Structure formats: C-alpha cells, structure tokens
Amino acid sequence: MNDDETMIQTDILVIGSGVAGLAFALKVSPFASVALVTKKGVMDSNTTHAQGGIASVFGQLDSFALHIQDTLEAGDGLCHREVVEQVVKNGPERIRELIDLGVKFNLSRQDADNLDLGQEGGHSRKRIVHAQDMTGLELERVLVDHLHRDPRIRLFENHVAIDLITCSTRMKRGTVTTGHEDVCLGAYVLDRQTQQVKTFAARITLLATGGAGKVYLYTSNPDVATGDGIAMAYRAGATVANLEFVQFHPTCLYHPEAKNFLISEAVRGEGAVLVDQAGRRFMERYDPRKELACRDVVARAIDTELKQSGDDTVYLDISHRPADFIKERFPNLYRRCLEFGFDMTRQPIPVVPAAHYMCGGVVTDLLGRTDIQRLYAVGETACTGLHGANRLASNSLIEALVYADRAARQAAADLAGFDVGAAPAPAPWDEVGTSDSDERIVVSHNWDEIRRCMWNYVGIVRSDKRLERAQRRIENINNEIREYYWNFKVEPPLIELRNIATVADLIVRCALHRKESRGLHYNIAYPRRDDRRWRKDTVLRRAYVG
Ligand SMILES: Cc1cc2nc3c(=O)[nH]c(=O)nc-3n(C[C@H](O)[C@H](O)[C@H](O)COP(=O)(O)OP(=O)(O)OC[C@H]3O[C@@H](n4cnc5c(N)ncnc54)[C@H](O)[C@@H]3O)c2cc1C
Structure with a gap:
C-alpha cells in the first residue's frame, strides 16, 4: 500500500505496545500488514511494570474448576462465566506459547521440569507463573524482540492516537457521533517529533491502550496510563461498562520519590504481614484470610486503619523470612527498596494503597470485538466480563494473552471476508482555525x-x-x-x-x-x-x- 507523509495505509492498525498490542500484532502479521503506534517508547506500558506474574493452572493440586471458582468469587457476582471459562482453559496454552517464543519463567527448585508457582491473594492454589519479580519486563523483552524482527510490522514510537475515525466521523477535530452499526476506518495520530497529525487508514483497528491509573493522584501505573482507548472508543460511540470498579492496590511504597512503585502481592503470598505504626497486625479484624484476602478487602482495611489512626502509612513486614530467600525471590523489589533506604530483609516497609487496575472498559464479545465494526479492544482497555466487580490478582496478563489470540483469529477471518472497496477512505485531519497554545x-x-x-x-x-x-x-x-x-x-x-x-x-x-x-x-x-x-x-x- 502507498503512503504519503501523513496518510498511512495498513491492513491492521494496533494502538499500544503492551502485552495485548504486541501479542496481537505478532499473531496477525503472517496474514496482514500491521502498523503499531505507541505513544512513547515501545517498552512504555503497564505491562513492563507487572511484577507478580500470570495466573494459570499448572499445579498438580490445581484445576480449571478451582481457578474459575476463585475468579468468580473475586468478581463478586458480576463475572461472565463463559468468559472466565475461556480465559482459564486457554491459559496454559498461551503460557507454553510464550515459553516457545523465549520467555524465561522461573522453574521449580524441587523439579526443574516444572514451573515455579507463586501464591497471591484470592487464589486457593499456587498458580502464579513468574519471571522472578519482573514478569512483565520479561514478556515485553521477548515480544518486542520478535516485533523488531518481523518485516510485516511497522513500529511508530512517539505517536499518540487522538481519535478513532468511523464512517460517521464529522470533521472537524475528529468529533464523532453514535451509531452501533458504525464502522471504524482507522485513527488520527499525532507524531510527537514532527507535531504532525497523521491519518492511519486501516481495515481493522485494535485498541490496546491499557489502563487509566493516571486519572487518580496516587497510582501504581506509569504516565502512559491515561485511559485513552476508553475515551476514544466512547467518543466514537462504542459501549463502555463497569468503570466504577477501579482496583486500588493495597501496597505501594510510601516515599516522596518512589513514584508509582508497587510492592507486589507476591510478597504477602510469601508470608509478609501488615502492621500498624506500633507493629500490631490488623488484617485478622477484617477478613479470616488476613493478608491473603482479596485486594479490595486489604486496601479498604488499610484505608480504614489510616483514617482511624491519622497515620500516613502502614507497614509490610517480611523480615522474618531468610534474607537469601527474599533477595532471590524479589531481587528487583529488594534493590529498589534499598535505593529508597529500606532493607526489606531487616525492617518493615512503609506502604499505602494506590489506583492500580481498571476492571471496566470498552465492552467486547468473546472474540475481542467492540460494537463498532472493525474495531477490536484487548487488554486492560477492554471490558470482557472476566473481572466482574473485582479482578483476581494476576488475571489480567492472561486475559490479554487469551484475547489477543482470539481476536487475531477472528481478524484473519474478517480480512478474508472484507470487500476492500466497501468502506470510504477517511478524511484527513483538519486543523483550520487553530493556533499554538499560549495558555x-x-x-x-x-x-x-x-x-x-x-x-x-x-x-x-x-x-x-x-x-x-x-x-x-x-x-x-x-x-x-x-x-x-x-x-x-x-x-x-x-x-x-x-x-x-x-x-x-x-x-x-x-x-x-x-x-x-x-x-x-x-x-x-x-x-x-x-x-x-x-x-x-x-x-x-x-x-x-x-
Ligand atoms: C505495577 C504493576 C504491576 C502489575 N502486576 C501485574 C501482575 O503481576 N500480573 C498481572 O496479571 N497484571 C499485573 N498488572 C496489570 C497488568 O500489567 C496490565 O493490566 C497489563 O499489562 C495491561 O496490558 P495492556 O497491553 O492492555 O496495556 P499496557 O501494557 O498498559 O500497554 C498500553 C500501551 O498503549 C500505549 N498507549 C496508550 N494510549 C495510547 C495512545 N493514545 N496512542 C498510542 N499509544 C497509546 C501505551 O504507551 C502502552 O504502550 C500490573 C500493573 C502494574 C501497573
């Protein structure tokens, strides 16, 4: 397809380079040309920061039925059962695929043929597949490496998607109207370097723009997480749902310079306890599972303790475990905490809750399709029905992987069936009458x-x-x-x-x-x-x- 500088044609436009966008792009590139736009560097994503791991059934004492049950329980009555079953049952295959791509997960110390499985809050069995405490970074490393070697994928870093283009887009400024029969034709995207707005014309568009933690003052999310996909889809007339269900992570490091630094759930999984300023445990007053209760219970308990005591922080203490174990299991956390003056092998770490994960988002079906034709959404920006009213820890990376796979298969079928001439070409961006900001x-x-x-x-x-x-x-x-x-x-x-x-x-x-x-x-x-x-x-x- 021929491009000029500001009009880029592609079969598939992927917006976002977290696990959802990367996994999808790699799966569709064998049968389509792909343009992947991402608003900063390719590694700038929530995915890169994921520490704990990926929930999936590998343990001998585990079963699909138990993972399904734990997910439904966390979701508090709002999970869509068929979605939960799809994600849980497809999980192990997606993990094996990652291993084949080169992702290096930790192996069991007892049996090197098996994966090492961590435990996290709300899970009744050990089922967290992980790469030390840097699972997301390892995923991104491998997926980005494959992306760079794929000649069918064009990567556009520092390109910020502004708005989707649909058949009912009314210029000027990408304002769009309703219409659930509407068709997505691509997106307007700002090139940060040239300051030009480019029109990406695509036969299929994937929103993989991640979460929206930056809507809140305190968040575990990096700066890119501004809910762009949800906002763009809503403006374009897509249905969104369940946005009241924002997950607050109970334990982010409390330190003026530790912006967005999360202390993984896995630390509590390995026996860390929560204590107040006086060193007293308090979780047993809130839930029989104590520190291993679901995140919302723990976050609310901390919030209540802080409001009652007037203190700024509570503490997370794992110092009773052997120092060598802590350093080996949590090398990144150990190092980062030391940088801020806390030695987690010897002392409790000050922690507070922060906005962490958006359970709601753009509504999709079991194949990742939104109710705008030719527009898909996968990953944290989507609302598939998996999480219901509360996400079970480590269920989001697996959701993104399973839906990237489902959506890629459907995209292949869609492309084979499309009449290329059927959709109109999108109008170029119009900025007539605007000036540079002085405010x-x-x-x-x-x-x-x-x-x-x-x-x-x-x-x-x-x-x-x-x-x-x-x-x-x-x-x-x-x-x-x-x-x-x-x-x-x-x-x-x-x-x-x-x-x-x-x-x-x-x-x-x-x-x-x-x-x-x-x-x-x-x-x-x-x-x-x-x-x-x-x-x-x-x-x-x-x-x-x-
Ligand atoms: C600190 C932390 C720890 C976590 N730990 C775990 C864990 O252990 N297990 C687990 O399952 N989940 C975990 N999560 C959640 C999980 O990491 C995310 O839900 C998941 O990575 C989301 O993947 P994604 O591909 O949907 O989005 P992201 O990884 O956030 O990627 C979104 C991409 O879209 C780009 N983008 C956004 N807007 C635009 C735009 N307008 N134009 C162009 N590009 C755009 C971003 O730059 C980014 O590249 C954690 C999250 C955080 C923040």
Whole structure:
C-alpha cells in the first residue's frame, strides 16, 4: 500500500505496545500488514511494570474448576462465566506459547521440569507463573524482540492516537457521533517529533491502550496510563461498562520519590504481614484470610486503619523470612527498596494503597470485538466480563494473552471476508482555525485538579455526596477543555487531559448509578450488596445509561 507523509495505509492498525498490542500484532502479521503506534517508547506500558506474574493452572493440586471458582468469587457476582471459562482453559496454552517464543519463567527448585508457582491473594492454589519479580519486563523483552524482527510490522514510537475515525466521523477535530452499526476506518495520530497529525487508514483497528491509573493522584501505573482507548472508543460511540470498579492496590511504597512503585502481592503470598505504626497486625479484624484476602478487602482495611489512626502509612513486614530467600525471590523489589533506604530483609516497609487496575472498559464479545465494526479492544482497555466487580490478582496478563489470540483469529477471518472497496477512505485531519497554545497553564492546572478530585471524592470509600461533588467539578473542567481543545493545536498533554477528564466523568457516572456496594465499589450510603436490583453490569453509551 502507498503512503504519503501523513496518510498511512495498513491492513491492521494496533494502538499500544503492551502485552495485548504486541501479542496481537505478532499473531496477525503472517496474514496482514500491521502498523503499531505507541505513544512513547515501545517498552512504555503497564505491562513492563507487572511484577507478580500470570495466573494459570499448572499445579498438580490445581484445576480449571478451582481457578474459575476463585475468579468468580473475586468478581463478586458480576463475572461472565463463559468468559472466565475461556480465559482459564486457554491459559496454559498461551503460557507454553510464550515459553516457545523465549520467555524465561522461573522453574521449580524441587523439579526443574516444572514451573515455579507463586501464591497471591484470592487464589486457593499456587498458580502464579513468574519471571522472578519482573514478569512483565520479561514478556515485553521477548515480544518486542520478535516485533523488531518481523518485516510485516511497522513500529511508530512517539505517536499518540487522538481519535478513532468511523464512517460517521464529522470533521472537524475528529468529533464523532453514535451509531452501533458504525464502522471504524482507522485513527488520527499525532507524531510527537514532527507535531504532525497523521491519518492511519486501516481495515481493522485494535485498541490496546491499557489502563487509566493516571486519572487518580496516587497510582501504581506509569504516565502512559491515561485511559485513552476508553475515551476514544466512547467518543466514537462504542459501549463502555463497569468503570466504577477501579482496583486500588493495597501496597505501594510510601516515599516522596518512589513514584508509582508497587510492592507486589507476591510478597504477602510469601508470608509478609501488615502492621500498624506500633507493629500490631490488623488484617485478622477484617477478613479470616488476613493478608491473603482479596485486594479490595486489604486496601479498604488499610484505608480504614489510616483514617482511624491519622497515620500516613502502614507497614509490610517480611523480615522474618531468610534474607537469601527474599533477595532471590524479589531481587528487583529488594534493590529498589534499598535505593529508597529500606532493607526489606531487616525492617518493615512503609506502604499505602494506590489506583492500580481498571476492571471496566470498552465492552467486547468473546472474540475481542467492540460494537463498532472493525474495531477490536484487548487488554486492560477492554471490558470482557472476566473481572466482574473485582479482578483476581494476576488475571489480567492472561486475559490479554487469551484475547489477543482470539481476536487475531477472528481478524484473519474478517480480512478474508472484507470487500476492500466497501468502506470510504477517511478524511484527513483538519486543523483550520487553530493556533499554538499560549495558555498551557490551563492544561496543567486541570490535570492536577481532576486527579486530586478523583482521589478525594471517588476513591476507595465513596458516598453519593462526594460523587455528586466530583461530578460537578469534572463537568466544569470538561467544559473548559472542550473550549480549549477547539481553539488550539493538539499536543500530548491536552490529548491526555481530554481523555482523563472523559474517563473521570465515566467513572463517576457509573459509580453514581450503582446504588449498592459490591467488589471494588464501596458506597457508605449503600454498604451492602443488593443482588435483586444490581446483579448486572453498568453499561454506558453516549447519552444513555442502563
Ligand atoms: C505495577 C504493576 C504491576 C502489575 N502486576 C501485574 C501482575 O503481576 N500480573 C498481572 O496479571 N497484571 C499485573 N498488572 C496489570 C497488568 O500489567 C496490565 O493490566 C497489563 O499489562 C495491561 O496490558 P495492556 O497491553 O492492555 O496495556 P499496557 O501494557 O498498559 O500497554 C498500553 C500501551 O498503549 C500505549 N498507549 C496508550 N494510549 C495510547 C495512545 N493514545 N496512542 C498510542 N499509544 C497509546 C501505551 O504507551 C502502552 O504502550 C500490573 C500493573 C502494574 C501497573
């Protein structure tokens, strides 16, 4: 296909270079040309930061039935059973594929023919396949290496997708309308280096843009996690769901310079205990599983302890385990903690909760298809129905791998069936009437305000009053952004601000809609789960909640 500088044609456009985008790209490249755009470097992703590992059934004492049961239990009544079965049963095959690609998982000390399996909160058996405590980095290393060697995949780093293009896209500025019969034609993408907006015309587009942790002031996520895929899909008219279910990781290192540094669940899996300032354990007052309770229970317990005591932090203590074991099992955590002045082999580490994982997202079917034709979504940006109201630890990498595989197979069938001439060519980007910004302070101020507002009013414990307050503020900010967006040339901070504001609004609307407490959503006005009225997903379409 012929390209000019700003019009790139490809069979398949992949947006995002985490595990979802990379695994999908490698699977479709044998039968299609692929353009993969990613907003910073290829390794900048949530995936790279994943520590604990990948949940899958390999243990002799384990079974698909148990993994399914644990996932359903964590999901608190909202998981889609057929999705859970699909992910769990396909898991081991996807892990074997990774091993064949060259991923080096830890092997059992007792039996080097078997994988070493870790234990994490909410899992009734040891089933966490891992590469020391840097599993995500190892995945990215291997997948990126294969990507670089694949001549059918063109990689565009430092390219920020702005908006999807659909048949009903109305220029100017990629504003789009509804339409569930709509067809995706590609995306407008800003090249950070040239500052040009390019039009990527594609027969199939995959959103693999990851999570939205940056919507909150404190997060374990890297800077790229601004919910862009959810916001773009929603603007394009796709259905999104369950955005009230934001997982807060209970244990991020508390240190002014330790931005986004997470202490993996696996540390509690290996026996670490949580204590208060006086060294007293407190988890037994909240759950019989103590430190191995699900994340939401542990995060809420810490939140309660901190609010009651007025302290800034609680502590995680694994110093009773042998130092050699800790150093070997958690080399990265050990090293990073030491950099911040904490020796985890000898002392408790100060920890606080932080926004970690988005269970909701763009609604897809069992093959990763959204309700816009030719638009797929895989990974953290999608809402497949696997996680329900709460994700079981280490179920997200396996979800991304299984859905990348399912979506790739379906994409092959789609491409074989398409009439190439059927869809219109997308219109080029139009920036007539815009100028360079002279008011960047508006953007940085609003970034900060949204994230603080979400942390204070839409966090671990919610109330209708706080949610309504948040809604009013975010609406004002959204109005300001809209005005600003139409007058100035797009720049990455503005693109991301527009997206975090959209996602914040969607989270608040979902949270206000659900009048109960379930899974990760806890509202003090409705402290109990209400299956009679609320055992259903929160589904949002533009101008519709139902
Ligand atoms: C600290 C940490 C530890 C974790 N540990 C585990 C674990 O042990 N086990 C587990 O299962 N899960 C874990 N998770 C969650 C898991 O890592 C993620 O859910 C998963 O990696 C998401 O993969 P993804 O491909 O969907 O998204 P990501 O890996 O986040 O990749 C998204 C990609 O999209 C790009 N992108 C975003 N917006 C745009 C745009 N507008 N234009 C172009 N590119 C864009 C990003 O730059 C990035 O390359 C952890 C997460 C974190 C943050």
